Amino acid sequence: MENVAEKKYLKKKDYITFSMARFAASAVSGLAQGYLLIFYTAVLGVKPVSVGIMFLISKIFDGVDDPIMGSFIDKTRTRWGKLRPYLIFGAIPFGIITILLFLPINSFGSELKLVYMYVTYLLYGFVGSIVGVPLDGLPAVASPNNDERTKLISISRVVGSIGEQSALVLYSLFAIFMNMKYSYMTMGIIIGLIAPVFMLMGAFSIKERIKPTLDTTKLLDGFKYLFQNKQFGIMIISNLLTFFRNLVSASIIYVVSYIYGNGSLNIAFALPGAVAAMLGMLFAPKLKKKMDAKQLFIFSTIFHSLALLLVFIVGYKVPWIVTSALMFLAMLPVGILNVVPHLMAMDTLDYWEDKTGRRQEGVTFSIISLRGKVSSALKDFVLASFLTYFMFSTPLTTINDHSPWQLEFTQSGIFMLFTIIPAVLNLASIIPMFFYKLSGNRMLDIQKRLQTKRESDSENLLEKLEENSPEVFGSSQEICVDSESSDL
Amino acid sequence: MRRSISFVLTLLLLIGSLLLSACNANLSEAELISNIHEEANKTSIKYNEALDLLTASEEYEYTVDIYNETLANFDYTNKEMPNYKDNPEDKKWYKPKITYYYAKISGSEYVKISFTDVQKDESNMPMFEDEKNKNPIFIQESIAEYSKTDGIFTVKVDGIIEFSGASDDFDPSSYDKRVLQLFDVHINPNLILSIMKKYSDLSSFLDSVFSTQNRTLFAQKISLYKTIDIIGNNNDYVPFSLSENAEGLEEDFSVDWQLINGILINNICVTAKRDKVLQVEYNSEIIHSYQRSINQIWNNENVVSWFGDRVEASKMVVEFNYGTNKNPVNIP
Known part of the structure; x- marks a missing residue:
């Protein structure tokens, strides 16, 4: 019998359609993260402080609904699996919410605008969890083959990072012949219409090949x-502490606007960084073969910090192209660091399955999704605090496109936020890794035991099938031998 | 169950507190101005400590590259911008090169000013090397040197002595050389010290103070004043907090552009460490009001709207050298 862990389960079509689903989810998050704040403040005229409070409240809301969502997923037992139904039924509402987010409701009164903003944004967070958590969790159950899972995560993340930039491309295009209000609305409509189609294609194509356990989970199990x-x-x-590295990309707009005095250089800094990160993601599976996830994480973090240190030493009083080129180097490991948490998550799933016989993808990826949201909120908070400390001079809104003088102290501070501050603080994420045991031989042993168990389960399943037993869905951990058996 | 209820109640309490704090965040304008004045008093103490350090220093030098820009083709009479919204290159910025060097050893002082003007056309507009109006065409550099030793004031332009005698007898307006008219060096040769002294008496500009900040980083003490004055239609300057045409503070700050000529924003930042002033930074910008006729597509009517945009700006960053073995202070 062919080794379960080495057998190829995924076809080219699976990689393509799943990556399209990831593209769609990233396009929506890229649109919301990149343009929602400016849409609320510049188009709807809502005060930044009100938007900030809403973002903060939504993070608290996410802190509750994400783990509960994960527990719901882990309780789910359907013939389509436990993840795919959420993606299938959540895709269309997700597209509708995306369109609603960017409707220019200028005729509404200020209070009604706030209510609309709260309702649509909280719904966006909620429906985003309904489709996002299964999307993150699917690679972990799509194949028992570890290399295939790594490849699926890696490819889909690369395509996802392209999706994230789609809003930037659309905006550059629409801004030529539309004003801000209609540009955002059209972007919302286009992405809101495409996203469900791509998500459904991914959901219908990919299969859940590792079946859930019989154990039921309680709603609060996600927290436990x-x-x-x-x-x-x-x-x-450890991954929560990596939010410091997000300061690098978040500071780009400040670096180009207030150090190099040219906001349009944003793309010259953001694009090479995104390309470098994509290359890093593509290299991740190859590097994963040479070192385990923990080593890869530590290596990438140190590489990133050293490269940022180099950019800091070279300084900002050089032509911008030098800084941009050096940042390309610094961003290479970021792509790897984007993939590694998902690889580690799969290791923790295997470890938990080996230890308890239970496999909780829903909870695992809901907490990872929550981690991402908390990281984003912490990044915004830390960035705002540092900018205040470095005496950042905010533009006066009464003046058109006001770009106030920034002090040398502020410019140095912005450059530090772009380089040395994340370089040093990033290293904190390595400390918890000293207590992380799922590496090297230990992980190999776990995977061998699981492999043996899965082979044994698979043989049992074959025997049962031969005996025409209707009980094919009930053993503690099953591998779908015939991939068609879990089709819709 | 009890745990879940406590958790939900705590969460609701947290959200409620956040909303409540957001509602209470809006202080009245009088309270905000009072807070600014309180902070300005704290900054004044630190600022004047730094000023005392510089005044007491007997030997130091500094070189400043003075960045200065003026929008040459702004129509001040009709308050109209060049058509830069359609074509950004229509803005013609006049940016001459100016550097200022000052050295002091005991009672002797020396100043060297270099000025490189921009070539202008028959309409007195700056000329550029490129169509995008980015690189001005510069004409020959002119250098003025001032030295004051034993009470004798000597002025040289491009190496030739123009004046020698008591500094009070020197009248720069009697010379047509622009380099001599840039600064009143004969009254106070130390440009940066004279700018710093303007900000030493807090009471004289307190109503213009928009914000003040103090920081300490690696034993460096940094103090910043930011001020705003409203420029009335008669070009009179009124501190923003006393002006009838200015409303609100911080992000709510607004002016009625139709009723004023503009606003002047200044900021001065001093960095001191132990017994030395390390850096002084002085930035300034004038935002002028302008009108623009906008066609409303839906009713095909032209409506005049008023805005404000930068027409003048300058920036000076000064780093002091107190003389080291490698880099001593020298008066030529």
Whole structure:
């Protein structure tokens, strides 16, 4: 019998359609993260402080709904699997919410605008979890073959990062012949219409080949799991601390506008960084073969910090192209660091399955999704605090396109936020890794035991099939031998 | 169950507190101005400490590249911008090169000013090397040197002595050389010290103070004043907090552009460490009001709207050298 762990389960079509689903999700998040703040403040005329409070409240809301969503997924048992139904039924509402987010409701009164903003944004967060958590979790159950899972994550993340830039491309195009209000609305409509189609294609194409256990989970298990599965908890703490590296991309607009005095250089800094990150993602599977996820994480973090240190030493009083080129180098490991948490998450799933016989993809990826949202909020908070400390001079809104003088102290501070501050603080994410045990031989042993178990389960399943037993869905951990058996 | 209820209640309490704090965040304008004045008093103490350090220093030098820009083709009479919204290159910025060097050893002082003007056309507009109006065509550099030793004031332009005698007898307006008219060096040769002294008496500009900040980083003490004055239609300057045409503060700050000529924004930042002033930064910008006729597509009517945009700006960053073995202070 062919080794379960080495057998190829995924076809080219699976990689393509799943990547399209990831593209769609990233296009929506790229649109919301990149343009929602400016849409609320510049088009709807809502005060930035009100938008900031709403973002903060939504993070608290996410903190509750994400783990609960994960527990719901882990309780789900359908013939389509436990993840895909959410993606299938959530895709169309997700597209509608995306369109609603960018409707220019200028005729509404200020209070009604706020209510509309809260309702649509909280719904966006909620429906985003309904489709986002299964999307993150699907690679972990799409194939028992570890290399295939790594490849699927890696490819889909690269395509996803292209999707993230789609709003930037659309805006550059629409801004030529439309004003801000209609540009955002059209972007919302286009992405809102395409996203469900791509998501459904991915959901219908990919199969859940690792079947869920029979154990049922309670709603609050999502919170408990974080503390029970210590290796997962350590991985989450470590990944939470990586939010400092997000300061690099978040500072780009400040660097180009206030150090190099040219906001249009944004694309010259953001694009090479995005390309470098994509290359990093593509290299991740190859590097994964040479080192385990923990080593890869530590190596990439140190590489990133050293490269940022180099940019800091070279300084900003050089032509912008030098800084941009050096940042390309610094961003290479970021692509790897984007993939590694998902690889580690799969290791923690295997570890938990080996230890308890339970496999909780829903909870795992809901907490990872929550980690991403908390990281984003922390990044905004830290960035705003540092800018205040460095005496950043905010533009006066009474003046058209006001670009106030920034002090040398502020410029140095912005450059530090772009380089040395994330370079040093990033290293904090390595500390929890000293307590992370899922590496090297230990992980190999776990995977061998699981492989043996899965082969044994597979043989049992074949025997049952031969005996025409209707009980094919009930063993503790099953591998779908015939991929068609889980088709819709 | 009890745990879940406590969790939900705590969460609701947290959200409620956040909303409540957001509602209470809006202080009245009088309270905000009072807070600014309180902070300005704290900054004044630190600022004047730094000023005392510089005044007491007997030996130091500095070189400043003075960045200065003026929108040459702004129509001040009709308050109209060049048609830069359609073509950004229509803006013609006049940007001469100016550097200022000052050295002091005990009672002797020396100043060297270099000025490189921009070539102008018959309409007195700056000329550029390229069509995008980016690189001005410069004409020959002119250098003025001033030295004051034992009470004798000597002025040289491009190496030739133009004046020698008591500084009070020197009248720069009697010379047609532009380099001599840039600064009143004979009254106060130390340009940066004279700018700093303007900000030493807080009471004289307190109503213009928009914000002040103080920081300490690696034993460096940084103090910043930011001020705004409203320029009335008679070009009179009124501190923003006393002006009838200015409303609100911070992000709510607004002016009625139709009723004023513009606003002047200044900021001065001093960095001191132990017994030395390390850096002084002085920035300034004038935002002028302008009108623009906008066609409303839906009713095909032209409506005049008023805005404000930068027409003048300058920036000076000064780093001091107090003399080291490698880099001593020298008076030529």
